[in-house]
Amino acid sequence: MQTIAYLGPPGTFSEEAALAYAAGRAGVNFLPLASMPAVVTAIETDAATVGVLPIENVLEGSVTNTLDLLIHETNLRIAGEIVVPIRQYLVARAGITLPEIKVLYAHPQSLGQCRKFVERCLPGVATVASLSNSAAPTEALADERPAAAISTLRAAELTGSHVLAREIADTQGNVTRFIVLAQHDAPPTGDDKTSFCFGFREDRAGTLVGALHELAADNINMTKLESRPAKAALGQYIFLVDINGHREDARVAAALKRIESRAGFLKLFGSYPCWKSRSF
């Protein structure tokens, strides 16, 4: 019996990622939690077997809270990745029509992603910030005024809200990548990724380039490079890297060792199969 922790409440895109991970697995429990650090702690304490956390959105970029948890807070490993399509819906209680809406509840990030729709179809409507895509429809239902919400389809179903418009985001093809965290990473499958971070004791020209050259020299493909502040002073960074290949591949293992000896600090997040819909 596996327990899958995620950032709740039910109805968020994180729940969709947990459902995608569970697809095809028998005997799975879900554990919605109140925060991303709570997901980490649940796995560390065996309250959950695995947990899913959003790490990157194709429009918004990295989810920095998740990066900082990996860098600073936990030694859990990445055992998988899941890519979830992000589709926003305008929902309200039954009977309310588009021109009647006076108030719009939305998570600020979702509001930003649906700006054109809101400007065109809801001009002059007052917007209220919600703490999640799932809280927004609940708050809209509780408002006495004619209120709508930007919501996931699942949160609309769970709250019994009526869908007024579908896929209202400015850009189609919006997806979020989630990581699956666990006590251990995954064995090699032949089509794997490895994630790690590293940082330098000194800040001088060429150090980052030298470290990255260790990958390029061995023709190891870097699929992502991201920097996060080291939180000590402006201008000090930790670099997060995704590469193709498994940490047990001799070529990857040797490159990681060389980067560690150049940089002074390297933390391995784990190796895991590349996402193909329903494949891991």
Place this chain on the structure above:
Amino acid sequence: MQTIAYLGPPGTFSEEAALAYAAGRAGVNFLPLASMPAVVTAIETDAATVGVLPIENVLEGSVTNTLDLLIHETNLRIAGEIVVPIRQYLVARAGITLPEIKVLYAHPQSLGQCRKFVERCLPGVATVASLSNSAAPTEALADERPAAAISTLRAAELTGSHVLAREIADTQGNVTRFIVLAQHDAPPTGDDKTSFCFGFREDRAGTLVGALHELAADNINMTKLESRPAKAALGQYIFLVDINGHREDARVAAALKRIESRAGFLKLFGSYPCWKSRSF
């Protein structure tokens, strides 16, 4: 007469950056605007001479909206930088004491930065999301319940709120770096930075390293490297770089030209004096 645009309302850290820019300048007007794109448009249309936008916080990392405006939305140049200390205050209307507080208004980012204080000194208090550090004290004053807000010192003054606790963030030394946007960048001063971004037509091992090597080979110090999604598909990025030196330096100019020819796409954001308190 210079007009300085910033993300309002008055009382935000952006206003503090605008005030820092104005210090020592005669005949300066301020123009608080409703959004970061509005600041850009105001400068483009000469409604403002310059504008300040937050670009990086030492704890939270990059302000991705600002990066995306620079990459995708405008050809304005960076003409300066300003570093502003971020100090949060717990404020309420006069007469309310700490143990009486039932509701806390806060911008979600500020709430995250003051987590320890809130857990320890305001346990069990209901939190409400505000759209800015400056809106939070206004909303707390309007609440009939005993309400407090996480606020800037200036917003406390502007709203007539009473300070209950000062510098309540988990970490001291929190600062935000702002950029000064204008029609033109700044002439060389001998202690300058240059900011630019670049992207690749293809995604293969070594291309990023090769481009960065053009800087390292000439001993040009890279002070920041950040990646943003190219917004086309997962795994396609645009890289943003800050280096020491002015774009008119022959060495810098040559390196930029070589990177452009390697990468296929390079956009110069401008050269400007490095921030020293009150120095530019």
